[in-house]
Amino acid sequence: MAEDPRRLAAAAYRELAPAVLGYLRSQRVADPEDVLGEVFLQVARDVGRFSGDDAALRRWVFSIAHNRSMDAHRRAKRDRSTLEAEISEGRSAPTDAPAEPVDRELIDALATLSDEQREVVVLRFVADLPLEAVAKITGRTPGAVKAMQHRAMDNLRKAVSPDDQ
Amino acid sequence: MSDSLDPRNDLTERLAALGRQPVAPAVRSQHLTALASVPVARSFRTSLAGRLKVGAGVLAGFLLGASGLTAAGAMGPLQPVAAKVAAEVAKVEVPQGPKDQAEKKAKKAKAEKAAKSRLADGSIGTARDWSDNCADNGTPGEYAGNRGQYLKQERAKGADQLAAAKASTCGLPIGAEKDASDEDESKGEPKAEKAPAQDDGAGKSDDEHGKATAPGHQDKGAHGDKAAGGEANGPKADDGDDEGDEPATSAGPPEAAGESGIAPPVEDTPAQPAPAEDKPAEDTPAGDEV
Numbered sequence: 001m002a003e004d005p006r007r008l009a010a011a012a013y014r015e016l017a018p019a020v021l022g023y024l025r026s027q028r029v030a031d032p033e034d035v036l037g038e039v040f041l042q043v044a045r046d047v048g049r050f051s052g053d054d055a056a057l058r059r060w061v062f063s064i065a066h067n068r069s070m071d072a073h074r075r076a077k078r079d080r081s082t083l084e085a086e087i088s089e090g091r092s093a094p095t096d097a098p099a100e101p102v103d104r105e106l107i108d109a110l111a112t113l114s115d116e117q118r119e120v121v122v123l124r125f126v127a128d129l130p131l132e133a134v135a136k137i138t139g140r141t142p143g144a145v146k147a148m149q150h151r152a153m154d155n156l157r158k159a160v161s162p163d164d165q
Numbered sequence: 166m167s168d169s170l171d172p173r174n175d176l177t178e179r180l181a182a183l184g185r186q187p188v189a190p191a192v193r194s195q196h197l198t199a200l201a202s203v204p205v206a207r208s209f210r211t212s213l214a215g216r217l218k219v220g221a222g223v224l225a226g227f228l229l230g231a232s233g234l235t236a237a238g239a240m241g242p243l244q245p246v247a248a249k250v251a252a253e254v255a256k257v258e259v260p261q262g263p264k265d266q267a268e269k270k271a272k273k274a275k276a277e278k279a280a281k282s283r284l285a286d287g288s289i290g291t292a293r294d295w296s297d298n299c300a301d302n303g304t305p306g307e308y309a310g311n312r313g314q315y316l317k318q319e320r321a322k323g324a325d326q327l328a329a330a331k332a333s334t335c336g337l338p339i340g341a342e343k344d345a346s347d348e349d350e351s352k353g354e355p356k357a358e359k360a361p362a363q364d365d366g367a368g369k370s371d372d373e374h375g376k377a378t379a380p381g382h383q384d385k386g387a388h389g390d391k392a393a394g395g396e397a398n399g400p401k402a403d404d405g406d407d408e409g410d411e412p413a414t415s416a417g418p419p420e421a422a423g424e425s426g427i428a429p430p431v432e433d434t435p436a437q438p439a440p441a442e443d444k445p446a447e448d449t450p451a452g453d454e455v
Contacts, residue, residue: 006203013196018188019184021188026183033189036188040196040200041200053230103179103182111305113396121180122180125182125184126184128181153176153177157176164360
C-alpha cells in the first residue's frame with residue numbers, strides 16, 4: 001500500500017513535468033528547467049505525506065510551481081547578476097534548447113498581461129487546472145478567477161492579433 | 166464567454182500546447198536521477214507517527230482550551246460533564262452548570278436587595294434623606310438605594326417626576342448638597358448595567374446601578390439591543406460569482422453605543438483559545454480537498 005515516494009515523484013514528473021515547464025516558461029521564469037527541477041525535488045521530499053487523487057496531486061504540484069515561480073521572480077528582481085551566476089553553476093545540461101520550438105509569440109503576448117491575469121490564464125490553459133483549483137492556488141474566489149480569465153483572454157487576443165481589434 | 170473556453174479556439178489550443186512540450190531529454194534524465202537520490206522517510210511510518218503527533222497535539226489543545234472554558238462556566242450544555250471531568254482531573258471546584266449559576270444569582274440578588282433595604286431606611290450604611298416628599302419605589306416607605314438609583318427610579322415614571330426628583334434632596338446623604346451632575350441626564354447612569362436581579366415586584370429589575378461594578382451582563386432594556394437590530398456579523402458567504410472579489414473575510418460594524426451614550430458592556434466571556442492557525446506552508450501537500 002505504501003508506495004515508494006521516489007517512484008511516486010518520478011511518476012508525477014513524467015506526467016506533469018511538461019505542463020509545469022510550460023507554466024514556468026509562460027511565467028517567464030529566468031531558468032525554467034532549473035526551477036522545474038526544484039519543484040519536483042520538493043515533490044519528492046513531501047510526496048510521502050501527500051494523500052489525494054490525481055486532481056489533488058496536480059493542484060499540489062502547481063501550487064509548488066506557483067510558489068517557486070514567485071521566488072524566482074523575487075530573486076531575479078533582487079539581484080539579476082547573482083541569479084545568472086547560480087544558473088551557470090547549477091546547470092550541467094543545456095536548458096535553452098527545448099525539444100520543440102517554443103511559441104515565442106504567445107509567451108511575449110502573455111508578458112503583456114498583468115501578473116494576476118497571466119497567472120490565471122496559464123494555470124487554466126497551460127496547466128489545465130479547473131477553476132476551483134486555480135482559485136485555491138491564487139487565493140481568489142472561483143467567480144473572480146472566471147472574470148479575470150475572461151478579461152485576460154480578451155487582452156491576450158488583442159496582444160496576439162492586434163490587427164483584429 | 167464560452168469562446169474563451171472553446172477547446173477549438175486557436176488561442177486556447179496554443180496555450181495548451183505550451184503545456185505539452187516535453188522536457189529536453191538531457192534535462193529530464195538529470196532530474197529523474199536527482200529525484201531517485203532524494204532521501205525520503207517511509208510514507209507509512211511517517212504518516213502514522215505524524216498522525217499520532219498531530220492527534221496528541223489536538224487533544225492537548227482541546228483539553229487546555231476546554232479547561233479554561235470549564236472554569237469560566239462557559240461550556241453550555243456540556244458544563245456539568247466538563248465540570249466533573251475538570252474536578253476529577255484537577256481537583257478544582259468549577260461551576261456545575263446552569264443550576265449552580267442560577268443559585269448563585271439568586272443569592273447575590275437577595276444580598277443586594279437586603280443591602281438596598283438597609284440603605285433606603287438609613288438604618289445601616291449612609292444615612293440618606295428620605296423625607297416624606299420622596300416618592301417611594303412602589304412599596305410605601307421603600308426607596309431606591311441611593312441618589313442615582315432614586316433619579317433612575319423617578320425617570321422611569323416620567324419627565325415631570327424626574328424633574329421633581331432632581332429638584333429634591335431625596336437620596337442624598339444627610340448634610341450633602343445637590344451635585345451639579347444631577348442636571349446632566351446622560352450621567353444618570355454612572356455605572357454599567359449589571360445582570361438584572363431576581364425581582365420581587367418592587368420595580369424594574371434593572372434598577373441596580375450606582376454600584377461600582379465591572380461591566381457585566383447587558384440589561385434587557387434600552388441599551389444593549391443594538392446588536393439585535395444591527396448587521397448579522399460573520400463570514401460573508403462566498404457565492405463564487407463576484408467579479409474581482411478577494412477571498413471572503415468576516416467583519417462587522419462595531420456595536421453602537423446605547424441610548425445613554427454609554428457603550429453596551431462587553432459580555433464577560435472568557436478568552437477563547439485561539440484556533441489553531443491553518444496557515445499552509447507553501448509547499449505542504451494539501452491533498453485533502455477542502
